[in-house]
Amino acid sequence: MRLKTTLRAATALTACALGTATFADSHATTITIATVNNGDMIRMQGYTDQFTAETGHQVEWVTLEENVLRQRVTTDITTKGGQFDIMTIGMYEAPIWGAAGWLVPLDDLSAEYDVDDILPAMRNGLSHDGTLYAAPFYGESSMVMYRTDLMEEAGLEMPDAPTWAFIREAAAAMTDKDAEQYGICLRGKAGWGEGGAFLNTMANSFGARVFDEDWDPQLDSPEWKETLEFFVGMMEESGPPGYATNGFNENLNLFQQGKCGMWIDATVAASFVTNPNDSQVADSVGFALAPDTGLGKRANWLWAWALGIPAGTQKADAAKEFIEWATSKEYIELVAENEGWANVPPGARQSLYDTPEYQEVPFAQMTLDSILAADPNNPTVEPVPYVGIQFAAIPEWAGLWTQVSQEFSAVYAGQQSIDEALERAQEIAVEEMEAAGY
């Protein structure tokens, strides 16, 4: 009898769970925003109440790790799932999705918003055919972050615009492997947004390109070989052990622990390494432009986390209001007032860099210079048919470059030679591009 009652109860409970679940999931009247988990975005969530107070719109946040977010929003937008009213997307997605008609054009933003204040590099990177499809919340490039004390000890002086030859020399001079002191820390981790992004920008500065004007892959060119030989040679001389698996976070950790003489990575890292609460070397960090080889292109990328509205949302007006609020000059002032100028979202608006208080932030000018030095329309020494610096804005890129970067990482790990990796990378690229109909 007890068993029967238990089973009945179980059935009833399940039915209740299903029923509750069905009826409880009624449509919300708020806007839902999918975003990435980083300091600036989390800070923005803290100010949501102010937006609600000003407009009456409620906001629901779906915060996800970058790769999960990318998979999630891509699935949703391609299937017209309608789960989100605003999506946080990057420079890679915005032009592709805009061209496909998946995003609402942001061509009717209010005059007070001052769209012309957005840095041209950011605006171009988030547009397709001159139409803006996502508003930058913050932007970044990459630059050299270095230890001023170690540089001085080595008897060297970092120029504002160093060459790769200088970087290699300085890295060797600052290295003391017995003391776990490494001259340079760079990304070696596989992934198109990790080590793949870094090596692509480095290759740009060595005169290499991924495709020629006819979309023919060029990964077997001498320039690519020179890039990889230089990278591997420098890292073997002066890099940390196991660099093949180091990405942004691993290098950030090493730099903050005082184990790296130089680190070339996202400008957004500057606020982390100069924060005395987290970094042991906060007061001895200098900044310089990403290096070059004298060919006219520097090894710096350009990226923005931006807010876009998926086409088909029923709440486009409220979503647009939010975007105007979150990416406005007023929002920057709000954050500055409450948390200091070093914590405002950088890299999106010219007016920020015209603000005297912000000019006092140690990495502000170099961040702006790095962003201005990046040209997504002309990323390489020789012409290419694509837009984008550390990526080509084509749908096939993420899959293709992830595979290629795995081949490169295998070289760093000593599993294959540079020639083998480049040969394999070229095969992969030819295969993928042919399959895609280029």
Place this chain on the structure above:
Amino acid sequence: MARAASTRSRIGWTALAWGIGFLMFFPILWTVLTSFKTEAEAIAAPPSFLFFDWTLENYGIVQERSDYMRYLWNSVIIAGGSTLLGIIVAVPAAWAMAFVPGRFTKDILMWMLSTKMLPAVGVLYPIYLICIQLGVLDNRAALIIILMLINLPIIVWMLYTYFKEIPGEILEAARMDGATLKSEILYVLTPMAIPGIASTVLLNFILAWNEAFWTLNLTSVDAAPLTAFIASYSSPEGLFFAKLSAASTMAIAPILILGWFSQKQLVRGLTFGAVK
């Protein structure tokens, strides 16, 4: 002499078992310890094991940023609902396969298991489109059914194994005493298989609780369980290990407590047969 050797051997084996147990538990212990550190201490090298300034700051931040109770409630509903539904479907199925096997029973069992070999991402788009068509994206009922279907092969297999150990003669005797099919399953078979059913329930509850692919891809706000809660603290650009550890500790705490209290039944069900 032989006795001393035997004692030494026993001590050795015990120490080895404890050592292996500690190694397996260490990642959880480290996560819990890290959750009480500052972000700077969380990445310090060499790391400090116990002697650091303990802080509850991360729990405060996580609590402030996220509605933990909503995620927890969703996890309980989804994991509990899918497990209960799975048991209700699987008990009759396993009974049929164990006691009234047909020509294709073994093939069906293998086929059911083979569905677990399909990478989940391979059916993401079809399932996503079905959910859109039915209007059940970000819906707990949909997740209950999907997780039930995903775990059903394991539930059926486990119950089938337990049922197979119950002698058919006992059921025959019940039939001779006039038991109907329903009574046979409810009053004879199920009570005998309770340890097996209990361990199946617990294991599947844990599987459903930890399921991350579907719960992350099919939810956004209303139905998001604790897997989505943890995912919101993971970041490839920024070192937030202490906060991530606090979120992880909060997410695994309920299942750890459940596992702790039910370990006796779980081990008994997994190691003993249905009839001793």
